[in-house]
Amino acid sequence: MIKIAFDVMGSDNGADVAIEAGLKFLETHQDLELIFVGDEKEINQAIDKHLPKYKKVNKDSFSIFKTTEVIDSHGSILDIRRKKDASIVRTLEMVRDKKVDAMLTAGSSAAFIAGAQTIIGNIPGVKRSAFMPTIPSTVDGKVLQLLDAGANLDNTAEELLQFSQMASVYATAVNGVEKPMVGLMNIGEEASKGKELQKSAYKLLEADKTINFYGNIEPREILNGVVDIMVTDGFTGNIALKTAEGVARSVGHELKSQVKKHWWRKLAVLQMIPTFKAIGKKFNYKNHAGAILIGINGIVFKSHGSSDLQSFGATLRMTYDAVQNQVLDKLTIGMKGYIIDGNEK
């Protein structure tokens, strides 16, 4: 039985959609137990509303953990200490206390990261945790692990090496890639390119025999499936992720608006629907709305603040897959072998 705590508060769209996503996911996952964490009244209302639609859901497969406080998407790091009964705090405590196998939330990123670090802490030997979304590629069946996508502002070369090691363990465990190819995100391919961080990280990654280093990779290749993992510091990774999201969304909107301008094109669009659907399925950020905070001593996932039914469903799947593939155990064992100098920074 897999147990996941689901902080249903704090997202832009309220608890209602989170609960529905949870019930929908339970219907197809009989070995799963969900604990909805948040305001009892809101949760019960949503369950009453949505449960009748999901008839196969066993009523014993979910429960409610009542909390009285919420840290919303604008919440700060300090709220973690101020609001002891916040849903995100209680959810993280459940992971720390091993009452559940994993958790997810769509609340404030800042509060989530700070909370995970202070309440749970890192896997022994891990210097820093990193946000790691799974990004689609144009190559069928291939995905990209991008990290750090924004948990940190600055990182050292040693941290980038650890990120590469952790992502390699994850890519093998979850995506089934045998020797995941690790690329160092950079402004050029030559080893001499980039700032001091990139130059130092290049040397460390090249010398490390536990990973399969591709070399520098420009973010032009972000969707090409050339590598399985792209590693960079949190600031740069966040810029790249948000640029990619923005461009994919803008091109999609542009397509829609061009079609609307010329109604007769709608006839053609009808025939094109399978094409658009196939592309949409691949590149729609809603199917990739979740990111693991990798390096934390527990499976903890963040879903987009604006998550809807589809986004929450995708993040639930990622969380479930991480538990089923024993990502935490594999990371813990892996990082024992990988520790660079044995000293915490």
Add this chain to the structure above:
Amino acid sequence: MIKIAFDVMGSDNGADVAIEAGLKFLETHQDLELIFVGDEKEINQAIDKHLPKYKKVNKDSFSIFKTTEVIDSHGSILDIRRKKDASIVRTLEMVRDKKVDAMLTAGSSAAFIAGAQTIIGNIPGVKRSAFMPTIPSTVDGKVLQLLDAGANLDNTAEELLQFSQMASVYATAVNGVEKPMVGLMNIGEEASKGKELQKSAYKLLEADKTINFYGNIEPREILNGVVDIMVTDGFTGNIALKTAEGVARSVGHELKSQVKKHWWRKLAVLQMIPTFKAIGKKFNYKNHAGAILIGINGIVFKSHGSSDLQSFGATLRMTYDAVQNQVLDKLTIGMKGYIIDGNEK
């Protein structure tokens, strides 16, 4: 009469396509004189081959400046001093000596930047020059000036302020935007977001009354037309630009490959061609292959190393527009008023 020196060597596709692009552009610009700089034999061969196609071109409207050396796209900064008769060196010297109004090249970026800085130098008062491509947006008639897109690795907050000032002058002169809106590229909208650079730059930009400061802007908005200018350091700007290029190209390829998979969709595609063309025209990087190195005491443009007829045509247009709109004079006057502390760094 506008005079532009065109370094036709050093691009991945050879002089042939550069020459054809030049002749094609001359056909529709009677007030233009082009000087093709490079290997005499190659240039003459290309002229003999392509001139018959462009019957309206006046034979007095172009000339050849012979050079014996080439710095190709892998050329280094040192080549600028080593190869005194390199086409890029001679072309930059023509700008320095005011023999032409502007120049363009598709050769090595590193050699071009170093050459422009050492051979021509900066506009008085300008601390650093910056690569500034013009990026399309989903809003009709609106474009984005992104800088620095990679001329520098690191920048100071003062440099980001100067970049904003120069880009504002350019956006008004070339794009006709009255009070261009300047956004500071960052990982979040709040003033407290980002690294020290972003925090300091935010304060400087906010306090400066010569520019119209929007605040922080996430690169999710890169194509949305929310701002006219996005300013950031060279490393971050290069990452964002290359991510955007990569995603736009991948989505385009995916569309093509999905259509190919199902031949019957081609019927629909025929009807969709105007839609695709409209989007292609907007987002095709070939139409935006050029970038000015703004801050240099002369109009100097770089076209993609892999430029084809379309890309070279677009960069020629940008170069021509910059001259016609007296960008250099306006920048020189503007930066006199803008100089922050009067001292070169």
